[in-house]
Amino acid sequence: MTKKLYLETHGCQMNVHDSEKASFALAGAGYELTTVPAEADLILLNTCMVREKAARKVYSRIGELKRQYLNKDKVPAQLPIFGVMGCVAQAEADRMFDRNKDIRLVLGTQAIAKLPELISQIEDGFGRAIDIRLTKNAEFFELDADVRKTEHVAFITITEGCNKFCSFCIVPFTRGRERSRSADKIVAEAKSLAQHGFKEVHLLGQNVNSYGLSGRYHGNSTEKEVEVSDEVTFAKLLERVAKESGLPRVKFTTSYPRDFDEQIVKVIDEHENLCEWIHLPVQSGSNRVLRAMRRGYTRQEYLTKIAAIKNAKKDMAITGDMIVGFPGETEEDFNETLSLAAETEYDGLYIFKYSPRPNTPAAAYADSIAEEVKTERFLKLQELQMRIQAKRYGRYLDRTVEVLVEGESVRSPEDCFGHTRCNKVVNFPSPKNLIGSLVNVKVTKVKNHSLYGHLV
Ligand code: SAH
Ligand code: F3S
Numbered sequence: 001m002t003k004k005l006y007l008e009t010h011g012c013q014m015n016v017h018d019s020e021k022a023s024f025a026l027a028g029a030g031y032e033l034t035t036v037p038a039e040a041d042l043i044l045l046n047t048c049m050v051r052e053k054a055a056r057k058v059y060s061r062i063g064e065l066k067r068q069y070l071n072k073d074k075v076p077a078q079l080p081i082f083g084v085m086g087c088v089a090q091a092e093a094d095r096m097f098d099r100n101k102d103i104r105l106v107l108g109t110q111a112i113a114k115l116p117e118l119i120s121q122i123e124d125g126f127g128r129a130i131d132i133r134l135t136k137n138a139e140f141f142e143l144d145a146d147v148r149k150t151e152h153v154a155f156i157t158i159t160e161g162c163n164k165f166c167s168f169c170i171v172p173f174t175r176g177r178e179r180s181r182s183a184d185k186i187v188a189e190a191k192s193l194a195q196h197g198f199k200e201v202h203l204l205g206q207n208v209n210s211y212g213l214s215g216r217y218h219g220n221s222t223e224k225e226v227e228v229s230d231e232v233t234f235a236k237l238l239e240r241v242a243k244e245s246g247l248p249r250v251k252f253t254t255s256y257p258r259d260f261d262e263q264i265v266k267v268i269d270e271h272e273n274l275c276e277w278i279h280l281p282v283q284s285g286s287n288r289v290l291r292a293m294r295r296g297y298t299r300q301e302y303l304t305k306i307a308a309i310k311n312a313k314k315d316m317a318i319t320g321d322m323i324v325g326f327p328g329e330t331e332e333d334f335n336e337t338l339s340l341a342a343e344t345e346y347d348g349l350y351i352f353k354y355s356p357r358p359n360t361p362a363a364a365y366a367d368s369i370a371e372e373v374k375t376e377r378f379l380k381l382q383e384l385q386m387r388i389q390a391k392r393y394g395r396y397l398d399r400t401v402e403v404l405v406e407g408e409s410v411r412s413p414e415d416c417f418g419h420t421r422c423n424k425v426v427n428f429p430s431p432k433n434l435i436g437s438l439v440n441v442k443v444t445k446v447k448n449h450s451l452y453g454h455l456v
Pocket of ligand 1: 322
């Protein structure tokens, strides 16, 4: 009998891709996906720790899901298996079992391949299962093109983990040391995805620009490790994917200012299928704060890289992340952040209020900023960004843009939605048989976070 898996994903694209891997691993153990929690035999939450008080949210979410289940006249003895994966699982480890007695599976970020084994342990009567090992040489979980859950757009992991240890960030603790996948495998995966009809891939990593720079390449354990040489940089990998994959669109995220170089811009300019979008988080515009964040670059260095992107032959879109209210951030520091945002003119900006994370150095810093001040700064930066964004989006009015039609629009069924090459959302009236193809859309209306238009 097939069993049902309800899988909920929070957080970044890496998590979206990990969920895809988890559902594939569980298909092998007889589980098929359901969107109805109340009919699930296994409820798995893929969690994020970087945004908000995510850890606490996990527990309340499990409570909610349990109530939905009980409302279906199920007796508690038949409760589904509740499992937690992702960064919260990695960081909270076995403490999760103590905080919520319904949790029976805690799966670390490097343990997805172990899912079937751990689930069968639980099914065989062992009350709980956990695997939160992090190793330097952990293997990558590879996913063939024909078992993907996403359509039209696919994710390819190129690096995992992070070695940067920015003073505010928990990722190095939850995702482990940075590892790069072999370029041959990445290129083969990209090719295969193109052959299976995918139109766009996103090369993923916490810091894609340091691809090949740290550690060694790790493939399957049978494969001999290859020493890293200067031969394989991110720019070279990007070039290979562009040339060899046959994909119409290649995007990548996330870039890191210190490792981002002009060579990347040059390669994007040279290859039609490399898209005009770069996500380059700066975090702060103040050199003092950047130092306290241990980001390893100055405001001036960042702006030099931004200038290189703006000087590209292609018309590039730039997005970023910024943190307001980092410990010790003065009004003057914050004004530097505002002025950097104004100078860069981001097409999109994710703004975060600083929140202390366990084990990170910044959590112990003095001079924490009052919540009201964080909120005030957040709103001020957001207001500035909305003005900049109106201008950036306004440029597209009356322009014709290429859109990958990804699906029916949620709000109005006559419309489809998709993304431009510069990663903006576009809605437009469209027959459904165009889903999965690249079309041209003339922009007739500009909204805060999306464009609207008609097919040409
Ligand atoms: N390189 C990674 C960064 C992961 S964290 C990536 O983008 O994939 C994503 C963003 O969350 C960071 O860029 C930062 O702006 C924000 N962030 C991370 N830790 C935070 C914290 N402790 N408080 C507030 N925001 C944080
Ligand atoms: Fe986090 Fe800095 Fe790495 S923000 S993911 S430690 S680059």
